[in-house]
Amino acid sequence: MNLLTSTSCDFSEPQNEHIELHRKRHGYRLDHHERKRKKEGREAHERSHKARKMIGLKAKLYHKQRHAEKIQMKKTIKMHEQRKTKQKNDEKTPQGAVPAYLLDREGQSRAKVLSNMIKQKRKEKAGKWEVPLPKVRAQGETEVLKVIRTGKRQKKAWKRMITLQFFHCFVPLGFSFHFLYCFSLYNGLRFKKAHVTHPELKATFCLPILGVKKNPSSPLYTSLGVITKGTVLEVNVSELGLVTQGGKVIWGKYAQVTNNPENDGCINAVLLV
Amino acid sequence: MNSMSGDVERLLIQFRDEAGQTLGSPFDVPLDITPEKLQLVCNALLQKDEPVPLAFFINEAEVLSSLGACVQTLGLDTEQVLPVVYQPQAVFRVRAVARCTSSLQGHAEAVISVAFSPTGKYLASGSGDTTVRFWDLTTETPHHTARGHTHWVLSIAWSPDSRKLASGCKNSQDCSVRIWDTVLGRCDKILTGHTQSVTCVKWGGDGLLYTSSQDRTIKVWRAKDGVQCRTLQGHAHWVNTLALSTDYVLRTGAFEPATATVNPQDLTGSLEELKEKALQRYTKVRGQEPERLVSGSDDFTLFLWKPAEDKKPVARLTGHQALVNEVLFSPDTRLLASASFDKSIKIWDGRTGKYITSLRGHVGSVYQVSWSADSRLLVSGSSDSTLKVWDVKTGKLSADLPGHADEVFAVDWSPDGQRVASGGKDKCLRIWRR
Numbered sequence: 001m002n003l004l005t006s007t008s009c010d011f012s013e014p015q016n017e018h019i020e021l022h023r024k025r026h027g028y029r030l031d032h033h034e035r036k037r038k039k040e041g042r043e044a045h046e047r048s049h050k051a052r053k054m055i056g057l058k059a060k061l062y063h064k065q066r067h068a069e070k071i072q073m074k075k076t077i078k079m080h081e082q083r084k085t086k087q088k089n090d091e092k093t094p095q096g097a098v099p100a101y102l103l104d105r106e107g108q109s110r111a112k113v114l115s116n117m118i119k120q121k122r123k124e125k126a127g128k129w130e131v132p133l134p135k136v137r138a139q140g141e142t143e144v145l146k147v148i149r150t151g152k153r154q155k156k157a158w159k160r161m162i163t164l165q166f167f168h169c170f171v172p173l174g175f176s177f178h179f180l181y182c183f184s185l186y187n188g189l190r191f192k193k194a195h196v197t198h199p200e201l202k203a204t205f206c207l208p209i210l211g212v213k214k215n216p217s218s219p220l221y222t223s224l225g226v227i228t229k230g231t232v233l234e235v236n237v238s239e240l241g242l243v244t245q246g247g248k249v250i251w252g253k254y255a256q257v258t259n260n261p262e263n264d265g266c267i268n269a270v271l272l273v
Numbered sequence: 274m275n276s277m278s279g280d281v282e283r284l285l286i287q288f289r290d291e292a293g294q295t296l297g298s299p300f301d302v303p304l305d306i307t308p309e310k311l312q313l314v315c316n317a318l319l320q321k322d323e324p325v326p327l328a329f330f331i332n333e334a335e336v337l338s339s340l341g342a343c344v345q346t347l348g349l350d351t352e353q354v355l356p357v358v359y360q361p362q363a364v365f366r367v368r369a370v371a372r373c374t375s376s377l378q379g380h381a382e383a384v385i386s387v388a389f390s391p392t393g394k395y396l397a398s399g400s401g402d403t404t405v406r407f408w409d410l411t412t413e414t415p416h417h418t419a420r421g422h423t424h425w426v427l428s429i430a431w432s433p434d435s436r437k438l439a440s441g442c443k444n445s446q447d448c449s450v451r452i453w454d455t456v457l458g459r460c461d462k463i464l465t466g467h468t469q470s471v472t473c474v475k476w477g478g479d480g481l482l483y484t485s486s487q488d489r490t491i492k493v494w495r496a497k498d499g500v501q502c503r504t505l506q507g508h509a510h511w512v513n514t515l516a517l518s519t520d521y522v523l524r525t526g527a528f529e530p531a532t533a534t535v536n537p538q539d540l541t542g543s544l545e546e547l548k549e550k551a552l553q554r555y556t557k558v559r560g561q562e563p564e565r566l567v568s569g570s571d572d573f574t575l576f577l578w579k580p581a582e583d584k585k586p587v588a589r590l591t592g593h594q595a596l597v598n599e600v601l602f603s604p605d606t607r608l609l610a611s612a613s614f615d616k617s618i619k620i621w622d623g624r625t626g627k628y629i630t631s632l633r634g635h636v637g638s639v640y641q642v643s644w645s646a647d648s649r650l651l652v653s654g655s656s657d658s659t660l661k662v663w664d665v666k667t668g669k670l671s672a673d674l675p676g677h678a679d680e681v682f683a684v685d686w687s688p689d690g691q692r693v694a695s696g697g698k699d700k701c702l703r704i705w706r707r
Contacts, residue, residue: 093382093401093402093403093423093424097382097400097401097425098383098425099385099386099427099640099682100428100472101472101514101598101640103427104470104487241636241656242657243657243658243659244675248675249636
């Protein structure tokens with residue numbers, strides 16, 4: 001004999017399987033399905049009755065929630081309707097006309113051949129760059145090079161300590177007498193390649209770095225070739241096959257670093273078109 | 274017979290034409306004879322009114338500096354009679370285009386197909402904005418816009434009498450081929466048989482129709498009743514393009530490029546006269562052998578077929594490292610050019626399919642190529658937005674034509690050799706001249 005009723009109202013579901021277990025062992029009530037069906041049929045009326053009779057804060061909350069639900073329902077109904085009816089095609093033909101030999105081919109290989117029609121942003125004033133990350137915290141020289149006092153009376157202040165713990169830098173080939181070369185052997189990691197993303201095509205390539213153009217944190221970093229977030233690098237883009245209007249092949253472009261290389265261990269950059 | 278008369282060895286040569294027929298009797302010539310002198314001798318034997326420029330080949334190797342050098346490199350025996358094959362070159366010479374004379378705007382979307390009329394008088398271009406535009410070449414301005422298509426105009430083709438233009442748009446991508454009656458304007462026959470979309474259709478000169486499809490086969494149909502004659506199988510991937518050896522002569526019809534003038538003229542004469550002239554030109558170019566067909570595919574290879582004779586290919590041309598986008602026979606049918614997405618163009622012998630040379634220089638996939646009317650120059654358009662003109666004999670770049678802002682989708686060289694038209698993704702059509 002089933003003394004428990006089926007749970008189909010506002011109560012949350014039972015937390016254990018005792019109901020299902022009972023159903024498996026003893027089956028359903030004889031009129032269970034009928035009652036369930038009729039109860040569900042009444043639900044709309046009960047709901048509307050409650051909505052009309054509710055007052056106070058409770059009502060406000062309920063109405064707000066219900067309004068949001070109704071909006072969602074209307075959207076899905078509209079979507080389904082659109083699918084069922086066959087709309088007359090728009091007058092406009094789709095963009096991206098391609099010749100017959102390119103018809104069934106994906107645009108994958110297109111990512112490798114970048115479009116030259118992406119307009120170049122003009123440099124407004126001399127020295128002012130429009131870059132994706134314009135604001136990078138600038139570090140003064142005193143921050144970068146911490147003064148270490150030495151001597152018996154701690155008066156001599158000529159020694160400096162670099163406050164970078166772990167940094168990435170680009171050292172050009174054959175630059176062995178630079179002090180950063182020696183320093184980077186201990187503390188730094190030399191990087192030759194960067195993962196560069198093209199902003200419009202959303203395709204990423206691994207391109208060799210040609211040099212560090214500017215590190216906005218400090219001019220000292222620029223001269224040392226240290227790569228941090230916001231650094232503008234010059235990368236070798238010959239594998240992309242870009243050509244200028246005059247027919248010359250482009251092989252170097254600027255890219256700006258978007259991650260913190262000292263945390264991630266790799267250099268991610270976005271190409272500046 | 275080696276006779277040491279003077280200080281120079283002599284040997285016997287026998288002139289032979291491409292089909293193998295001998296010309297005259299064996300000749301005694303000194304070893305250091307140059308191609309120019311050979312030309313004089315041969316022309317005298319041919320007894321034509323005007324001397325024709327000729328190229329000489331011994332065993333497929335061209336005689337460039339002197340006969341002796343060629344014989345030495347080949348290591349041939351000088352005691353026997355040496356057969357020397359002569360090939361008449363085009364009498365006229367097309368000059369390489371060097372500058373862009375105009376950039377014709379007007380299309381609202383990318384220009385997808387470009388075609389000169391058979392005499393080179395008119396130019397038509399089809400584009401993604403569903404229109405076909407006609408351009409006036411003397412003033413290089415727009416002439417007329419033809420509307421009516423509902424989707425991108427993928428291909429256009431002129432009739433040989435320059436009276437009609439056929440154009441196809443993207444809407445019908447089923448697997449059947451339809452033959453239309455141009456006078457009545459209705460569909461005559463529907464040829465079904467391919468299981469995937471048809472990529473290329475070519476009318477042959479012998480009453481045959483060739484179609485290639487993405488189902489890796491090429492089907493040969495009889496044009497009269499639409500019955501399928503043969504299926505040519507062998508490719509491992511989509512068959513992208515077809516080329517017939519008699520393509521150029523079928524396209525130009527009764528127009529002879531050698532008689533072109535600076536101002537292109539319409540063809541004069543009644544329909545019968547034009548047909549007669551066209552037939553004469555066709556039989557001259559075709560010669561004794563049946564038509565040859567070349568197919569290029571996504572499986573990086575090309576096949577050379579003789580579809581009227583055999584189901585098996587004559588040769589398989591490998592060497593490309595990416596899919597082959599377009600293949601074209603030269604107008605004199607001796608050479609074959611294949612443009613591929615691996616940024617190179619390969620030149621093959623048109624008769625045997627032997628590889629001759631590669632033309633490298635593009636930095637992006639090569640989309641289309643077009644031969645000049647004298648078969649000496651080749652223009653290619655690529656996705657790196659440049660066109661390049663190549664000298665086929667030396668295999669070197671003749672002219673680099675930058676100027677397009679985006680990929681170049683279609684190129685065409687006018688049959689009178691004066692202009693090259695190119696259209697691309699930047700929606701403008703450029704005309705290049707000398």
